[in-house]
Amino acid sequence: MRAITIIGLGQVGSNLAAQLLASDSVDQLDLLDQSDERAVGVATDLGDAYPDAAITSQDWSSVSRADIVVVALGKRDLIAADRFGELAFNAQAIHDLGQQMADADIPGVVLNLANPNEASTAFIQQEWRLQPKQTVGIGTIVDTARLRRTMADQLGLSYNAVTGFVDGQHDGNLVMPWSTWRVNGQLLDRPVMGKTIDQQQAAIEARMKGFTAIKGLTSDWTALVAWTLRVIKSIFADSGDTYPLAVNQPQFGGYISFPVQIGRKGVGNYLLLPLDELETGQLKVAANAIAQQLAAMQASN
Numbered sequence: 187m188r189a190i191t192i193i194g195l196g197q198v199g200s201n202l203a204a205q206l207l208a209s210d211s212v213d214q215l216d217l218l219d220q221s222d223e224r225a226v227g228v229a230t231d232l233g234d235a236y237p238d239a240a241i242t243s244q245d246w247s248s249v250s251r252a253d254i255v256v257v258a259l260g261k262r263d264l265i266a267a268d269r270f271g272e273l274a275f276n277a278q279a280i281h282d283l284g285q286q287m288a289d290a291d292i293p294g295v296v297l298n299l300a301n302p303n304e305a306s307t308a309f310i311q312q313e314w315r316l317q318p319k320q321t322v323g324i325g326t327i328v329d330t331a332r333l334r335r336t337m338a339d340q341l342g343l344s345y346n347a348v349t350g351f352v353d354g355q356h357d358g359n360l361v362m363p364w365s366t367w368r369v370n371g372q373l374l375d376r377p378v379m380g381k382t383i384d385q386q387q388a389a390i391e392a393r394m395k396g397f398t399a400i401k402g403l404t405s406d407w408t409a410l411v412a413w414t415l416r417v418i419k420s421i422f423a424d425s426g427d428t429y430p431l432a433v434n435q436p437q438f439g440g441y442i443s444f445p446v447q448i449g450r451k452g453v454g455n456y457l458l459l460p461l462d463e464l465e466t467g468q469l470k471v472a473a474n475a476i477a478q479q480l481a482a483m484q485a486s487n
């Protein structure tokens with residue numbers, strides 16, 4: 187039995203719900219939104235699409251039996267001018283749900299998609315009184331895919347030939363720990379296939395992919411939903427697949443995007459690749475920026 191509750195059924199949440207059903211990745215789907223009309227509408231339409239699927243709407247007690255609770259609440263109009271424009275709105279929404287979620291004593295993994303991602307994941311963990319191990323955010327997973335793809339394209343290689351993670355703060359202080367990246371298994375400290383990789387250029391191009399998607403589509407929800415599906419499958423399979431998720435990382439004093447293994451119980455081992463001094467320093471800067479956002483979320487209530 188694979189039970190998922192989604193809180194927030196806007197562009198991200200409703201599309202995730204549809205793709206979970208289309209890919210047969212869920213047995214019980216419970217849909218929640220602050221708007222009854224929205225929740226009932228989404229559940230009704232999905233029920234018409236998948237008549238034998240088990241779907242409920244507005245059953246808030248479902249969080250107590252869900253294997254995974256996906257948080258996709260927000261207000262996307264607020265990020266048009268400022269990528270972190272949802273901070274106060276999402277802080278209020280997370281706080282308002284706090285007592286109810288704490289009382290529900292959520293047993294499953296809470297996977298947060300809302301922004302600012304690392305800070306709001308930390309705020310959910312605190313306000314909903316969850317264990318850090320069960321509380322993760324989608325983090326820098328899409329940023330990582332963008333950079334790997336950009337480098338693979340530059341070199342004319344397949345996506346899988348390039349390995350590495352983007353860490354730090356999604357939409358803000360992204361950290362590319364180049365000393366750990368590899369192409370065809372080879373570190374980047376010497377030319378790869380006769381070519382020197384322009385790391386700066388690759389980082390700029392990867393960011394541009396994000397801007398281009400948002401400019402044309404108003405949101406990069408397609409990539410977000412696809413990667414969320416992969417993480418959900420890894421959780422159900424208890425696979426221990428490694429993703430750069432927003433997790434509590436004690437070495438950096440709180441939540442930050444960092445590669446970890448994920449499974450049925452949430453966070454497993456951290457991928458502790460040796461980082462150089464500059465990279466460690468950059469992660470500390472990102473952790474500070476996230477801590478400031480978390481403080482702003484706490485102060486806004």
Ligand SMILES: NC(=O)c1ccc[n+]([C@@H]2O[C@H](COP(=O)([O-])OP(=O)(O)OC[C@H]3O[C@@H](n4cnc5c(N)ncnc54)[C@H](O)[C@@H]3O)[C@@H](O)[C@H]2O)c1
Nearest residue numbers: 194195196197198219220258259260261262279300301410
């Ligand atoms: N990490 C990423 O790559 C990425 C990409 C796209 C979107 N996002 C984030 O995902 C979140 C959702 O985005 P979206 O485009 O679906 O937004 P949206 O504005 O389309 O929908 C948000 C939904 O949340 C609901 N909601 C708001 N407050 C709520 C509450 N207190 N309880 C229950 N439901 C509530 C709204 O009614 C609405 O249906 C946002 O925070 C957005 O920034 C992240």
